Amino acid sequence: MSEKNNPSESEVTEQQKQGQQAKPDKIKKLTNYMLGIVAFMLLFSIVSDRIIPSTDNARVKGYVVPIKPQVSGQVLDIVVQPNQLVKQGDVLARLNPADYEIAVAQAEQNLQIAGQNVGAQTASISSAQARLTSANVEKEAVELQTNRILKMAERGVVSKADADDARAKLAGARANVLNAQADLERTKQQLGGDGEDNSQIKAALLALEQAQLNLERTVITAPTDGGVSNFSLSEGFYASAGQPFMTFVSTGSIWIEAYFRENSLGNVKAGDEVEVALDFAPGKVIKGRVTSVDWGVDWGQSNQAGKLAQANSQTGWLRQTQMLPILIEFEHQHTSGLLRIGGQADVIVYTNDNAIFNAFGKLWIRFVSFMSYAR
Known part of the structure; x- marks a missing residue:
């Protein structure tokens, strides 16, 4: 009975060999699975970085x-x-406002004074015009009298002295007309234009406007x-x-400036949909749009005239990544009270309508948003 129940030494040895062979097979399979998962994740990461690029290097910007x-x-x-x-x-x-109220009252008084001066100068113009009219009438009368005397002098009725005296009176009358015309023009120049076109009125009005503005x-x-x-x-x-x-911090114009690796921006263009997770508002995701991708950044190569160019010392395949900024706008009515200038944010961009990658991106940005409670 005991020989039938107990396995032989050859059978035990065979089982041990099979067990030893099974262990490497399991390890090999596990290793292959892990390598497959790593390869899949690496490939997925590379592809998703082009389709749904994301970054945690983003800041809220605005006008200060x-x-x-x-x-x-x-x-x-x-x-x-x-x-x-x-x-x-x-x-x-x-x-x-006391000093400026006084300045306004003074400017109003100066405007009234300017109006009075214009009124006085208008009267002076009327008087000068009347003097000119009188001088013209007198000149016409003297011309008539002189013409009669000169005709009589030609006939010998009056002496040459009387003719010379008539000519002198005519010259004086003509000179009085010229003087009256000059006085009228001078008075008009002093007055300037009529009404609000008058230079004094204009100056007084401008002074009043400045005082009211102050x-x-x-x-x-x-x-x-x-x-x-x-x-x-x-x-x-x-x-x-x-x-x-x-x-003063303006909330009327606020945007997000996000920095991405330059090899992630191949498919990003203006108008692409964006989702943003703000550190200031954990658990909340807001939507936006890409407005522009910057044309370049300063990389420390500001060569000056008279100096040789500086060579970049970066070498090798895994060189330092260059970051480029993009600008993002969003609907402000959904972010009232949630934005702070300089606040940090996580950003993901959906560059096309790929349902699988976009779904993964939406899950990821919401996970990051909830993680903001802890970090």
Whole structure:
């Protein structure tokens, strides 16, 4: 019985050999599977980098405007608080308008004075015109009298002395006409044009307009929608014209600048769909569009005249990757309060309608967005 139940030594040896052969076969298969997976992932990564390129080197960009008063004055009222969102035209601060109100009143008085001066000069023109008319009438009368005397002198009725005296009176009358004409022209030149075309009136109107404009500039308003930052003002602070006293961040024009490896941009073009995961808003993905791909970047080869060119020392197959920027715009109504200038973001670009790669890209960017909670 015992011989039947216990295997022989040859059978045990055979089983051991089979077990030893099975172990290498399993390891070989496992290794092949792993190599296949690695090769597939490498190939998938290379292809996806051309179809759905992605990057985590992206920043939120926007216009940062220093708020500079256009007139000088003491700050009377600060309407906004630091980092407060405002609309275009909202009042940010008010300066003391007293000096500029006085300037407006003075300009209005100067305009009235200019009008009075023009009125007086208009009367002077009328008087000069009347003198010219009188001189012309007198000249005509003298001409008639002189002609009669000269005719009588030819007949010997009057003496030559009387004729000479008549000629002198005629010359004097003609000279009076010329003087009256000159006085009239001089008075017209002093007056200038009529009404608002008058030079004095124009100058007074321009001075009034400037004074009113300076008065309006004592109220400082937001240039666009945005927020105010980086200021510590208090009432009584003297603001100088042209000197910034607060920083304004415009939310009306915000975009994302994303840097991609240059070998990933072969299929990227303006208008491609983009999805963005903001670090400031974990778990939220916003949509956008590629607006442009930059033509180049500075790579440190700014050669100057008189110097030899500098050779690039990078060698080998795995050289340092060059990054190129693209600009991305998006719908701002879906990002209200979520954007901060300089904030980091992850970006993925869908360069075509490949359903498989696009689906993988959408899953990946959402995974990255949720991971923003932890990083």
